[in-house]
Amino acid sequence: MHVKIRINGKPYEKDIDPRLLLTHFIRDLAGLTGTHIGCETSICGACTVLANGLAVKSCTMFAVQADGVDVVTIEGMARDGQLHPLQESFWEEHGLQCGYCTPGMIMCAHQLLARNTAPTDTEIRDALGGNLCRCTGYQNIVAAVRSAAGKLKREPRIAAGD
Amino acid sequence: MIAHNFEYTVATSLGEAVNLLQKHGGRAKIVAGGHSLIPMMKLRLAAPEFLIDIGRIPELSYVNKENGKIRIGALTTHYVIETSDAVARGCHALADAAGLIGDVQVRNKGTIGGSLSHADPAADYPASILALDATIVALGPKGERQIPASKFFVDMLTTALEPNEIVREIQIPLRSGRTGSAYLKMAQKASGFAICGAAAVVELDGSGRLSNVGIGITGVGNHAFRATDTEKALNGQKPAPDLLKKACESAGKGIIALDDIHASANYRLDLARVFSRRALEAAIERAG
Amino acid sequence: MTQRYVGQALKRKEDPRLVSGTSSYVDDISMPGMLHMAITRSIHAHARIKRIDISKAQRLPGVHAVITGEEVAANCGPVPSAGEIPNMKRPQRYLLAVSKVRFVGEPIAAVVAADKYIARDAADFIEIEYEPLPAVVNPEKAMQPGSPRLYDEFSDNVSYHFGFESGNTEEAFKSANVVVKERFINQRLAPIAMETRGAVATLQMPDNELVIWSSTQIPHLLRTQLALMVRVPENRMRVIAPEVGGGFGSKLNVYAEEGLVAYLAKKTGHPVKWIESRRENIAATIHGRDQIDDVELALKKDGTILGMRVKSIADLGAYFQLLTPIIPTLTGLLAPGAYKVPALKFDQVGVLTNKMATDAYRGAGRPEATYLIERIMDVAAQKLKLDPAELRRRNFPRPNEFPYKTSGGVIYDSADYEKALDRALELADYKGLRLKQAELWKQGKYMGIGLSSYVEICAMGPSTAMPAGGWESGTVRIEPSGKVTVLTGASPHGQGQETSFAQIAADELGITPDDVVVIHGDTARIPYGIGTFGSRATAVGGTAMFLAIQDLKEKMKKIAAHLLETTPDKMEFSPGKLVVKGGSGRSINYTEVVGAAYMARNLPPGVEPGLEATRFFEPSNFTFPFGTHVCVVELDWETGEPKITKYVAVDDCGNVINPLLVEGQVHGGIVQGVAQALHEEVVYDENGQLLTGSLMDYALPRAHDFPEFELDRTVTPSPVNPLGVKGVGEAGTIGSTPAVVNAVVDALAPFGVTHIDMPVRSEKVWKILKGRKAS
Incomplete structure (x- = not known):
């Protein structure tokens, strides 16, 4: 099937098998390997991307379902070589160790901050329930999201990738 | 994979x-x-x-309030239901359930029609759907058909839908006067599905007596069910801690409970008692 | 040398690539002509393979090769295992099963195809006819005569007996006022690094070097073993550990699939990639723990410990991975924990069962030891009606008793256990908590407070105590521009040594961490090394680098002294320059000295040009970090659900290079240890079918399961290495598990409860609450 998916503002037109997962489209056909795969049961959240502004698990979507959709991945977060406030905060607060869950974590946190500009710690922890991290114990991830919320309040961005 | x-x-x-x-x-x-x-x-x-x-049919995602009902299109996502003012006001237990499904990403994508059609015995919606006396509207080769929630969940992963029928809409009758509803659950730690989830709906009459009580329970049996004995024991009574506790003793009566590595049958049945009571307490509080 | 960077919470140098998604893990590697491997695995726990039909798979368009056990047994060596225990039965295993399978998930056939979708289809097309055999999954049953035997060539399923006695335990138990005993089960866990295993192999032009990228903690050891496995000379092979997405011990190993990828790259002439699925990861990557310990503790009335007996059953699974039989024996070494235990008898049997092999998982043998001693201490405190903190305090060796030789046979380097305990109790407001507990009890609310004063064995370790070398290499090269390249044999995978090593190097040389690049994980770029595990990277690898820097500093001092016409002993390093001691103000720029070393026109006699040094550090002992964790739980009186409401950890890992990294390790460790206490368990049914085969059934901890942890440290430098560091990678995991279980038991103690098995799921507590009345 022929599909056209915009990723980080750039269109990718491909002929694909219907069973190709969106996550493989992003990684293998678009070559954007920042989106990771950590399970096959839609639990771990490593593959989280934004699809038309909504955080989704790209391993639980066939690429054909994303035909015509606007996707933002971790590679679309920085602007003009400047890290997104969330990326900065994960760095500053030591919100990552091995880094494997980080892209999905950041994309999901982005969704949270788009909906709730001043989340409490409990709200942050609940919002990240679909993203597993085995290294950090989550504490510094929560700190990173908290800090990014503050930064975004001072200096708002319209949307990821903008 | x-x-x-x-x-x-x-x-x-x-x-x-x-x-x-x-x-x-x-x-x-x-x-x-x-x-x-x-x-x-x-x-x-x-x-x-x-x-x-069917995910691209735009007219199937909506929450409307009309003619004493809340009508929810089959493609409405859990997130939309979780955050809908109309749902929160008219049938809070459904918003509760939507907000407790999976995680943010799942709620962004998953739909109420899909979840109900799949009929996972540990899914969250069915308890609320049953308690709220919802009607499921299905479209099939012979046209539209209305299926009461009480007839919808037939067995494990099995609904009253005919093979060629698709859920079109969920209708929830609005109650008037002092009324409230709530859904609570204990989640299985790995999957997030309900080990036990209970929804309760109550109405309080002028004298403060319970009426039209609805209690739905999910995660416990092969499919979600209504705790009819508990409901009967409560209707016409003034809510009191002892009454609620006693009435909820029969919440899982007659149910052959699921038994697996995550919870034994006895535990599930006891949770059905506990969570029915807690859901009732929350519903009564919301009724004000 | 003034410390400008060591001890500072510097942001990690690793992170920009990781937060931007530009780093490269194994699955991110792609090459022209690359094929993909998929594996057909056993669906039975124990069965003879009667027939394998690969013809349908071979016919599928896009399939390049299908291989089975016979081919690899003829062409490749076995899966390696290290470590020796006298009279041990060591099972041998090939890369693919030959004639028999012994656990669900055992590889039987491998397919390589043009893409991963075709490879998966083809693997499913392989038809295998089995003759199922009775399986045995319970180690106690497996030890019984008449149990199904895994190996026809062995008389029974007992692989080894390991034991020792120090002191006189018989005497100790005879003279005791009180003896307590309990059985402690350390359930089987899955490590679940967020990145599953994976490998890519290719023959690289121009001279057909076999290059393997693997998500591994031990690139050099892997190369040595793979060279034997696939019969390629070691110097014609290169192993690269690219970005590694967590290991926790599970990648401290050499796996069949790594051998298969290498063999198939050789066989097909194409690059071959294999990425493990999460289901494969839970079934066929090593598991951890799985140990049953029967513990008896003998004490005097006043709580003084006289002796301890431990009978231990270690469930090894069906085969040996790299360190399978060694890990459980570490439990014996650490069984006395942080206490004076004058007499200890430790007996362990290692048993083969129809399950995946157990091996090193974060803590590896030491969490089991800490759990048994920290739990039995609470059982004893309960019996003696002593406060658990007080019983601990009474049995600690005093700071002036270090180095302290234990009945476990190791020598603890340095510690002040009481100081860490006191600080933790203070931070937690222990007295206030006890008052609150009594108050809540009156309201019918159950709150428990659990302590764990742990010690652990880190910085592994002296080579005499290790199966494959306990040293580490470090190379430091000061480039002509003055920039510094560090090559370390430690192969970090999330720990942050690119940053902490740069901090050490910067302080030593008077430069900045930005001037230092730390390179690791590539056998072609780095001198032979051991790897990152056993909380050793900084203590052993960091020290090797530190020693190499000292060599270079000596050399630079000689050059500087020569240029300034003074003597080397009068020179010292200062930021950006070398200074003549004594306040004369005479100095020479760092870059000038470096330049002189390379220009080599004016070097002192006997000094060679260049600035590069390699050192191999052999530690004289392990290090022994310690600390006290305090956990508070509240139980839902109706559902039994335990909720952690407060968690305090005071850890002592010696000197701290970067507090950010230390805290991160502790946070992550606590969560992993708490998850063992409350959630995680690999479950097989009695036929050996894996019931927790996906993340839908194997419960990993999530952010909302925890409160904010409160951390503090005490600092007792280790005398074992010049950095004074002890290691912190496993402390959180080791300290937290018993603290949580102790808290739950503490909450239930009024019901006469002395123990509850892990994982402490709600239902277990509910059963107790249902069944008992408060005494």
Whole structure:
């Protein structure tokens, strides 16, 4: 099937098998390997991307379902070589160790901050329930999201990738 | 991790999807949000030859309030339901359930129609759907059909839907006066599905007596069910801690409970008592 | 040398690539002509393979090769295992099963195809006819005569007996006022690094070097073993550990699939990639723990410990991975924990069962030891009606008793256990908590407070105590521009040594961490090394680098002294320059000295040009970090659900290079240890079918399961290495598990409860609450 998916503002037109997962489209056909795969049961959240502004698990979507959709991945977060406030905060607060869950974590946190500009710690922890991290114990991830919320309040961005 | 191959069709209307289902017989599956079906396909536990995508039919995602009912389109996502003012005001237990499904990503994508059709015995919605006396509107080859929630959940992963029927809408009757509803659950730690979830709806009359009590329980049996004995014991009574506790003793009466590595049957049945009571308490409090 | 960077919470140098998604893990590697491997695995726990039909798979368009056990047994060596225990039965295993399978998930056939979708289809097309055999999954049953035997060539399923006695335990138990005993089960866990295993292999032009990228903690050891396995000379092979997405011990190993990828790259002439699925990861990557310990503790009335007996059953699974039989024996070494235990008898049997092999999982043998001693201490405190903190305090060796030789046979380097305990109790407001507990009890609310004063064995370790070398290499090269390249044999995978090593180097040389690049994980770029595990990277690898820097500093001092016409002993390093001691103000720029070393026109006699040094550090002992964790739980009186409401950890890992990294390790460790206490368990049914085969059934901890942890440290430098560091990678995991279980038991103690098995799921507590009345 022929599909056209915009990723980080750039269109990718491909002929694909219907069973190709969106996550493989992003990684293998678009070559954007920042989106990771950590399970096959839609639990771990490593593959989280934004699809038309909504955080989704790209391993639980066939690429054909994303035909015509606007996707933002971790590679679309920085602007003009400047890290997104969330990326900065994960760095500053030591919100990552091995880094494997980080892209999905950041994309999901982005969704949270788009909906709730001043989340409490409990709200942050609940919002990240679909993203597993085995290294950090989550504490510094929560700190990173908290800090990014503050930064975004001072200096708002319209949307990821903008 | 990798599904068997299939043929993919985008349906532009629900009628077209029904026709396609008829054409392909049992070899086709409907996909909307995909959060029930796609994981099964990736584990090769499901291998439909044809996948009919109804996820792009725009007019099926809505929450409307009209004629004493809340009407929810089948493609409405859990997130929309979780955050809908109309749902929160009219049938809070459904918003509670939506907000406790899976995680943010799942709620962004998963739909109420898909979840109800899949009828996982540990899904969250069914308890609220039953307690709230909802009606499921299905479209099939012979047209539309209304299925009361009490008749909808038939067995494990089995609903009253005919093979070629698709859920079109969920209707929830609005109650007037002092009324409230709530849904609470204990989640299975790995999957997030309910080990036990209970929804309660109450109305309080002028003298402060309970009426039209509805209690739905999920996660405990082969399929969600109503705790009718408990409901009966409460109607016409003034809510008091002892009464609630005693009435909820029969919450799982007659149910052959699920028994697996995550929880024994006895534990599930006891949770049914505890969570029914807690849901009732929350519902009564919301009724004010 | 003044410390400008060591001890500072510097942001990690690793992170920009990781937060931007530009780093490269194994699955991110792609090459022209690359094929993909998929594995057909056993669906039975124990069965003879009667027939394998690969013809349908071979016929599938896009399939390049299908291989089975016979081919690899003829062409490749076995899966390696290290470590020796006298009279041990060591099972041998090939890369693919030959004639028999012994656990669900055992590889039987491998397929390589043009893409991963075709490879998966083909693997499913392989038809295997089995003759199922009775399986045995319970180690106690497996030890019984008449149990199904895994190996025809062995008389029974007992692989080894390991034991020792120090002091006189018989005497100790005879003279005791009180003896307590309990059985402690350390359930089987899955490590679940967020990145599953994976490998890519290719023959690289121009001279057909076999290059393997693997998500591994031990690139050099892997190369040595793979060279034997696939019969390629070691110097014609290169192993690269690219970005590694967590290991926790599970990648401290050499796996069949790594051998298969290498063999198939050789066989097909194409690059071959294999990425493990999560289901494969839970079934066929090593598991951890799985040990049953029957513990008896003998004490005097006043709580003084006289002796301890431990009978231990270690469930090894069906085969040996790299360190399978060694890990459980570490439990014996650490069984006395942080206490004076004058007499200890430790007996362990290692048993083969129809399950995946157990091996090193974060803590590896030491969490089991800490759990048994920290739990039995609470059982004893309960019996003696002593406060658990007080019983601990009474049995600690005093700071002036270090180095302290234990009945476990090791020598603890340095510690002040009481100081850490006191600080933790203070931070937690222990007295206030006890008052609150009594108050809540009156309201019918159950709150428990659990302590764990742990010690652990880190910085592994002296080579005499290790199966494959306990040293580490470090190379430091000061480039002509003055920039510094560090090559370390430690192969970090999330720990942050690119940053902490740069901090050490910067302080030593008077430069900045930005001037230092730390390179690791590539056998072609780095001198032979051991790897990152056992909380050793900084203590052993960091020290090797530190020693290499000292060599270079000596050399630079000689050059500087020569140029300034003074003597080397009068020179010292200062930021950006070398200074003549004594306040004369005479100095020479760092870059000038470096330049002189390379220009080599004016070097002192006997000094060679260049600035590069390699050192191999052999530690004289392990290090022994310690600390006290305090956990508070509240139980839902109706559902039994335990909720952690407060968690305090005071850890002592010696000197701290970067507090940010230390805290991160502790946070992550606590969560992993708490998850063992409350959630995680690999479950097989009695036929050996894996019931927790996906993340839908194997419960990993999530963010909302925890409160904010409160951390503090005490600092007792280790005398074992010049950095004074002890290691912190496993402390959180080791300290937290017993603290949580102790808290739950503490909450239930009024019901006469002395123990509850892990994982402490709600239902277990509910059963107790249902069944008992408060005494």
